[in-house]
Amino acid sequence: MADSSAPKPSSSVKLVLLGEAAVGKSSLVLRFVNNDFQENKEPTIGAAFLTQKCNLPTRTIKFEIWDTAGQERFASLAPMYYRNAQAALVVYDLTKPTSLIKAKHWVAELQRQASPGIVIALVGNKLDLTEDGTGSGGDAEDAGGEDSGDARKISTEEAKTYAEEEGLLFFETSAKTGFNVTEVFTAIANAIPETSLKTARGPGASHAAARTEEQRVNLNGPRDPNAKEGCAC
Amino acid sequence: MGSSGVLADSTTTEVADLSSANPYSLHRTAHARRSEYVRPHRIRIKVGTWNVAACPGTDKDLARWFVDGEGLDPALGSSKPSDDGGPVEHELHNGSPRDASPIELADGGKIGLYVLGLQEVNVLTAPSQYMTWIYAADDSTMGKWKAALEAAIPPDYQLVVAEQLAGLLLLAYASPEIAPTISNVSTISVGTGALGYLGNKGAVCTRIVLGEVTQLLFVNSHLASGVEDYYLERRINQAQQIVNQARFEPIVISGVSEEEKTKIGDEDFAFWFGDLNFRLDRLPGDDIRRLLMLHTRGEYDLSKRELRRENSLEGEPIVVRCSSDSSDEVMDRDPDRKPQNKPDDKAVENQAADDDSVNLPDPDDFPQDPQEDPASLQATLSSLLPHDQLRRLIKERKVFHEGWREGPITFLPTYKYDVGTVALFDSSEKRRPPSWCDRILYRTRKDMERYMTKVKEEEEARKKDEEMKARGIEEAADDDILFSYDPENDSEEHPTPKVAEYDEYNEAEDGGDDQSPDQADHDTIHLDLYTSHQRITSSDHKPVSSIFTLDYDAVVPELKSKVHAEVARALDRAENEGRPGITIVADHHPRGAAWRSGSDAPAHVDFGEAVFLRKYTSTLTLANTSGVPAKLSFIEKPMTNELGDGDAAEIQWLTTCFVHSEAADDDTESVDLGKEVTLEPGETLNAVLDAQITDIVHARMLNEGQPTLEEVLVLRVTDGRDHFITVRASWAPTCIGRSVDELIRVPEGGIRAFARSLIEAKARAGAIPYDLPIHRPAPKELFRLTEAIETTTQRVIADAQMLEDCTVPSDPGWPFDEAACKSTDVDTRTSHIISLLDALDQDQALPSAFAPEIPALHRLEALAQTLVLFLRGLTDGIVPTALWNRIDQAVPSIPSLANPASLPADEATLDNDRTTVLDILQSAPHHNICFVFLTTTLARVVAELAPLSKADLATLRGNEASLLAGTAAAARGGGPGAAIGGVLSGVGRRSLGFVRKAGSGGTPVVAAWAALEKRRARERRVSEVFGGLVCRGQSAGGTSGERRAGEARRRAVMELFLRQKLE
């Protein structure tokens, strides 16, 4: 059978979203996948799963997105969702200080428990609620000053410094306006090492240990030109 | 909120347990959130009681006093329990949302509920009369009173209760606003009269639920009469009996029933009224009469004339101003209490004014505090009231002590008057002492609870006291004692501590904390009016009425349904949380956008256009988004493969399997994980859906437009919910599965475009109608295929001669016998066939269907199999059943078919037989053309594949004579050519052996005969392949022997035409 699409290498990337309830995790995903936003989103129950492709110049990444529920009662489920994940989006709400604390907890947990080499992005959401959050461009409204009427509770500086210390990607976004949302995912896609992609999806998702093994073996190894598993249509 | 009866019961016990999913959990969980849909409401209730003493004409008076509020005599009693003129606005008012349909208190306060209790509607003094009443089933009394009340109240009021027990009658009517909110009306009669059960004394009790939340209780009772202590005891016992016996149906809200019946005491608001028959103790009747007569005849006789004129009474009423300060007579004594309904008071005043007080003195003319005026009527009443048995017994906690309250009595005793007089006390021989027989008591849930608490506290204090006494601790030595209690003074059995001597005004000081509601709490009931109607003279009792304003809780239906919906959703979710659940993403969706099964909408897979034989694959990603492992399986749908009965036949075109998600992404071998798979939380796997239409019968049906390619797959999550996946494809019309008569009507451009244009025109699929013009003598598909097969055969031969690795398969059936096609695997050939069909259906040249590098051998096999498929697909074949039957019938005259085992040897017979067959086929010219065309081509292909060289032919001719010499069978020959043909055509299996035995020709002869034999073998085998495809007919019927004979004849017809003259 002749395949129609161009044979650009394509691979699946398991990505998990973590963060306090109501910071906008589901909204970010909705914006990324459907380019949509809902003012009053129903809270996520358990977890949600979506896929979306991300076209890079040299390859296509198919994100398998696991959007977790932020409520405490679901916290125990999270490890099941970030297991085998190659990327994580840890989201906090720029207008809610506790949400960054919670985000830091998640980062620590991921660094401790998740697959080594997981790409973590720290995302401060609801930028539209802040003075500088025009959504249309970062540089507008420079004159506005920082304080009065600004709902921002977490400075860019603080979060950025933390992200740099921990080696995380860092973005401030607005799921509402769409500002910076695709950028987060593209950055993650670019940050995933190609080697990890090639063997990312081993012979069985349930064989996590075996896969990790494989990953080490193939580290820095040349890409097998005949390998078909990288190609999807 | 103070009063939330049904609710308060269960406030503490009901915890919203989301995990338990019993059928009541929705109700229970919603109930736990009731504060969200229960709102404070306000209602005014008018209660009236009257002992009509079976007097005629009492019903005529009903409207006047009960509804119109007439018959009040401001001179002989006050209507105002409190009238300090305080503002109506009450704290509750601020809290009660105006939009939640509060009961409007417009126009002087509309009455939401009228409740009337009558006594002695029938004279029943002897059991025999009671029996008469029972057996006469006399409802004329009820009818009379209903009519009287209905005539008085606004016409849109609705009957709530109408109950009669002998002389007792209870009626209730609700305003149109209130009526729909009333439910659970349960009425019970308790007979306590003569013989202990007959109904001349007793009670009629009704329980109703207001706004799904608030329970109201109304008791209309007639207790034993009589002044003596014996009768007092009976009254007490009867009241207790009523409490003990009254049981009401379990409350049903939203279809959910409480388990228990309710009883007196379960309610939020209770009203107990009637002729309770309590008398004035320790006062000689004549003294009372004399005391009261002072007033009824008295010195403030300012309105005498008017009263007389109107009522022409003997008595001379006295106008008494009842002061606002008379509230110290209120048992519920709260100095800070504000009246709630000033408009009401005004209304009462106005009513009184309208009535007959035009010339009544301005109240301001009276002494400001008649209470302090020992000569005032109120002072007189106050001096009598301490002797009232009921009040005493309440204090002594002997009857109506469990939180019951009564408004201040500011009216004359209601009993006993001479009928027809405003205020002439019983002038008969008996000269019964006046007394307040007719009363209206009330109580809130709080009142009762407060009483209970108090009793408990006292009990505890008493116990503590006893303990301390037992330990010998001196009472005086310990200041910690909560309660000053002197057991010496408490000779009573009941735990009444320090009951004050009920002396005048004493209760004002210490009785207050006994009964008054906690000041911190809002009192949910307000007595707006408590009065007798002195000027009603038709009975020897005066009627008594009260107006209450209640602040109560009621369900707001809209809010409730909203909460219910939310709870239902939450329960649903909660239930799903603990259950396995998956999310389906159809990420290989042909339309591109990822589809997600987040909602309840079914997942959707659209394969788009599906062509015959091509396999379409769609992959669903299944993600376990729950917290527990999920076991998945597709529900097997019963698939019938019986193709016999047309439309009904369901042909499987869709298959499913589970594979690891990685495998579906690439082209590596995907391992079928079996029918049932388990998916861990946080993991994904793929469900692969394959759609493929391989069945010709199915293709025919699809061409006809039946059925459509639509399925609903059910993906079952064990212990979770089923996911429905709708799958569809649209059929690409094809030449497979058509008739010759359809195909010859297909114009340039191919059948697919043509069939589509027809579908568009008719808006449905179907066969190509036979009334359309014919475009060609035979199907273009047949031309194309045979032409390509011929040229490709030549290529194959050429290749075989030139290329080392190319040899023509020796199987005589090749390339038409599928089993003999071995140059490629089935899948490759199938894909070639699909390409060829695509080309045919789109009217494209067949060679274009092949990639250039594909060897001729592969092409020929594909072409030959496509031809076979095409012929098999023809709905009526090339020789349709009707024509075949005619050939069959002509068999005796066709020697070639008569003995199908071997064709006749002589060319003339063969020619003749061919002509006979073609003559029959002539009646269907297009079929005839097809037949000739096909057989000629096949004959040529066979000749190509089994060539006879010139040398071979020559050898065969040269040896003809010697062959003939030894061949008996070939004895009858014609000319030399015919002879050769005859010999050659006569060669059978044994002929080579014969030739060898004959030994006459040597090696060339053997080779020639071998080649001839190969030719014959191919002719035979190819004829076998095509016989059934070309010639139709019911070969299914008959014995197997007949069937075989039929098959042999079909093959023989083909063989007849495949055998060409040797040249």
Ligand SMILES: Nc1nc2c(ncn2[C@@H]2O[C@H](COP(=O)(O)OP(=O)(O)O)[C@@H](O)[C@H]2O)c(=O)[nH]1
């Ligand atoms: N103003 C604003 N509101 C947002 C943004 N993202 C999400 N929200 C709102 O925040 C609430 C919680 O969002 P949701 O996506 O459910 O958060 P989650 O619990 O982290 O998945 C919803 O009412 C969203 O409409 C944003 O970028 N700006």
Ligand SMILES: [Mg+2]
């Ligand atoms: Mg969410």
